[in-house]
Amino acid sequence: MNILLRAHSGLRYVVLALLLAAIFTAYSSWKSNKQGDNKIYLFALIATHTQLLIGLVLYFMSPKVNFSLISEKVFRFYSIEHVFMMLIAIVLITVGRVRSKKVxxxxxxxxxxxxxxxxxxxxxxxxxxxxxxxxxxWF
Ligand code: HEM
Incomplete structure (x- = not known):
């Protein structure tokens, strides 16, 4: 549990760095009319999906996920808000990548x-x- 939590926590920076790099690459490739795919889009997708997998395991192990304490800020955040928003973001990245391949x-x-x-x-x-x-x- 502790190893997974440390990995999940540290990987946030990998996810953020890869997303920033992908966004920057996408903007400059679009503006300079570049053809073809870029591997950085795939790497950003893989990093977020890795977070999803570790997150799912944490979700079933974490003491911070507890629906009987949902009226408290910390429990509500981890039990609902964090997962829900991250799932939306991961779906957006997946849809964006799949759609881009068709364009x-x-x-x-x-x-x-x-x-x-x-x-x-x-x-x-x-x-x-x-x-x-x-x-x-922070880590
Ligand atoms: C890009 C996606 C994600 C990022 C960047 C992210 C980031 C983080 C960070 C920074 C923490 C705090 C770790 C710490 O206290 O040291 C955390 C905790 C947690 N995350 Fe995520 N997360 C993501 C997706 C998910 C998903 C999809 C799930 C569930 C399906 C999830 C479940 C959890 C849980 C349960 C905790 C609390 C663990 C605990 O402290 O006991 N995460 N996440």
């Missing part, structure tokens, strides 16, 4: 840009940053 030419990068950027905003909002007082740290 011809440089427009595929625009598709990635819109879906990944929206997902990034949701992920940033759903991370239990220390200043939100949800009992989690």
């Amino acid at each position: 011809e030419g440089a427009d595929k990068h625009r598709t990635v840009l819109y879906f990944y950027a929206l997902a990034l905003i949701i992920i940033l909002a759903a991370i239990p940053w220390p200043f939100r007082n949800l009992g989690s740290g």
Whole structure:
């Protein structure tokens, strides 16, 4: 449980870095009319799906997931808000990637840009940053 939690916590930075890199690549490839796919889109997808897998295991083990204590902020956050928002973000990234593969030419990068950027905003909002007082740290 502890190893998984540390991995899940640290991987947030990998996810954020890959998403930022993918968004930046998508924007510049779209603007410069580049053809073809970019592997960074796939890597960002894999990183978020890894978070999903670890997160699912944590969800069934974590003492912070408890529906009888749902009126308390921390339990509500981990039992509902965190999972729900992260699932939406991961679906957006998956749909963005799948759709972009069907789009011809440089427009595929625009598709990635819109879906990944929206997902990034949701992920940033759903991370239990220390200043939100949800009992989690920076790592
Ligand atoms: C991109 C997606 C995700 C990111 C970046 C992310 C990030 C994080 C971070 C930073 C923490 C705090 C870790 C700590 O206290 O040190 C956390 C906790 C947690 N996450 Fe996620 N998460 C993601 C997706 C998910 C998903 C999809 C689930 C469930 C299906 C999930 C379930 C949990 C649970 C249950 C905890 C609390 C564990 C505990 O402290 O006992 N996460 N997550």
